[in-house]
Amino acid sequence: MSAVWIENEVSTFGNTAKIERETHKLEKRLCRQVGQAIIDYNMIEEGDRVMVCMSGGKDSYGMLDILLKMQQRAPVQFELVAVNLDQKQPGFPDHILPEYLKSMGVEFHIETQDTYSIVKRNIPEGKTMCSLCSRLRRGILYKVARELKCNKLALGHHRDDMLQTFFLNMFFGGKLKGMPPKLTSDNGEFIVIRPLAYVAEKDLVRWAEHRQFPIIPCSLCGSQENLQRKQASKMLKEWEKQYPGRAETMFTALKNVVPSHLMDSKLHDFKNLKTTGVPDEDGDKAFDEEPFSPPTFSGLPAMQVVTL
Numbered sequence: 001m002s003a004v005w006i007e008n009e010v011s012t013f014g015n016t017a018k019i020e021r022e023t024h025k026l027e028k029r030l031c032r033q034v035g036q037a038i039i040d041y042n043m044i045e046e047g048d049r050v051m052v053c054m055s056g057g058k059d060s061y062g063m064l065d066i067l068l069k070m071q072q073r074a075p076v077q078f079e080l081v082a083v084n085l086d087q088k089q090p091g092f093p094d095h096i097l098p099e100y101l102k103s104m105g106v107e108f109h110i111e112t113q114d115t116y117s118i119v120k121r122n123i124p125e126g127k128t129m130c131s132l133c134s135r136l137r138r139g140i141l142y143k144v145a146r147e148l149k150c151n152k153l154a155l156g157h158h159r160d161d162m163l164q165t166f167f168l169n170m171f172f173g174g175k176l177k178g179m180p181p182k183l184t185s186d187n188g189e190f191i192v193i194r195p196l197a198y199v200a201e202k203d204l205v206r207w208a209e210h211r212q213f214p215i216i217p218c219s220l221c222g223s224q225e226n227l228q229r230k231q232a233s234k235m236l237k238e239w240e241k242q243y244p245g246r247a248e249t250m251f252t253a254l255k256n257v258v259p260s261h262l263m264d265s266k267l268h269d270f271k272n273l274k275t276t277g278v279p280d281e282d283g284d285k286a287f288d289e290e291p292f293s294p295p296t297f298s299g300l301p302a303m304q305v306v307t308l
């Protein structure tokens, strides 16, 4: 009898220790990836006042959590202001975010604007409401950023969002265009940053479970989910399952663009191309197959050569 107790104790202890080790590794990875993205794109600079856009989903909670850790150790001083827009969707639990943000001791602002009614009034029943809704949200967030004197807006999009966007633009928009880690806002007034650019969604899921974030469901508006994005997400997950490491390799490709090997004359001057007489490794190899060299991206697993 006592042996069973001891065995159980040992095995529980072993499991707990393993979970702690894994969680510690996860935290280190999240901090490393966010730190690397910030460095690579010079996302945060001395004196910045960053508005952290909080939706109440796992990604924005994770972003704020990691940015607060970064703030402690960063070589530059910057301020964070968490902002949530309460769009008055039916059933939106408006106490959750203020309570959480208060408990974190972070400066925050909740902006309440009934965009839900405006969208409902203007979009016929059954039609997707997202484009008007997000346009209204964007305008309000810019106004709030201005009032709060923030110069940067941080959004919680992660690596998998960026890959999905890339494929959606290619499949449905006929463009090689992704989601940038850093860009000026469309009104030219702010810098928009995505500090989770290098973070995989599955890590954010695990981090949210570990930290027990009080997640607010994202289906309160009753809008149909974006079917195309869902399909792109499913496709990427299936590829990743079949060929582990593929998502990371594709993501690395977004950082290694070779304009001369695409077909956009705005990026490469095909029309006025002249021979140079000088050998060029990147020149055309005529009939030879292009060799696939391993990507160079920090934190990447070893390159896997797969047969298509």
Ligand code: SF4
Pocket: 129, 130, 131, 133, 134, 221, 222, 223
């Ligand atoms: S899913 Fe709902 S809240 Fe989100 S953009 Fe669409 S309409 Fe707005």
